[in-house]
Amino acid sequence: MTHGMYPNRDAYDMVLEAIDRGEFKPGDKLVESELAVRFGVSRTPIREALQRLETQSVLTRDGRSLVVSSLDHDELAELYVVRSELEGLAARLAAQHAGPEEIRVLWTMIDKDRELIGRPDLLSRSNKRFHRQIHLASHNRFLIQQLESVRRSMALLATTSLEVDGRSEKALEEHERIVRAIEARDGPEADAALQEHLSRAFETRLLAESGADGNFDDGDGRA
C-alpha cells in the first residue's frame, strides 16, 4: 500500500505533531513534496496524511493548496467547553480506575515540571503529556478517542497560555490539586479541579489575546 519507510499512520502522526509543536502555524501552507523531504518519506503517505487531516478540518483548502486551519473566537470558546467536560470526566474516571503506578507517574511529571518553570515551550509539551496521562488513566477507550479529536483541534492554537507571566506556577499548583484528588479517589473533586484548571487557562488566553499581555500575541491575531 505504501512504499515509504513508514506506514501511513506515521506520516499522519508526524505532520500532526509538527502542527502541535507549532512548527506549522495556522495559515501556513503545507506542500506535499517539502513534507516528504522533511520527514524522509515518499509522497504517497504524505498525500494520504494531508487528505485525512483535511477531512478532520485540521487543514483547509485554499485554492489549490492546503493550509493549517485556524479557530475563530467562537470556535475556541466551543472547543474549551467540550474539552473541559470531557477532561473533567476523564479525571473523575481516573479517580476510580487509575492504578497506583499511573498515579506515581502523574506525581513524577509534576516534579519534573517544577524544573521547567520559565521554559514555556518545554512546559507546554510536558503539559500535553500530563493531560494525556490523565486521559489514559480514565481507562475508557471511547472517551480517549473523543479526547484525541479535541487534541487535534487544540493543536491549531498557535500559542500556549503558559507563556503568560506567573501562569506556569499556578498551572502546576492546579495539576497538584487534580492528582491529589485522583489519589484520594475523590471523583467529583478531580472533575472540579480539572475543569477549574482549564477554565483558568482559557481565561488567561482570553486576557492575553485582548492585549493585556504584550508578550503573548504573536502579532498576527491568531487565536
Ligand SMILES: [Zn+2]
Ligand atoms: Zn494543565
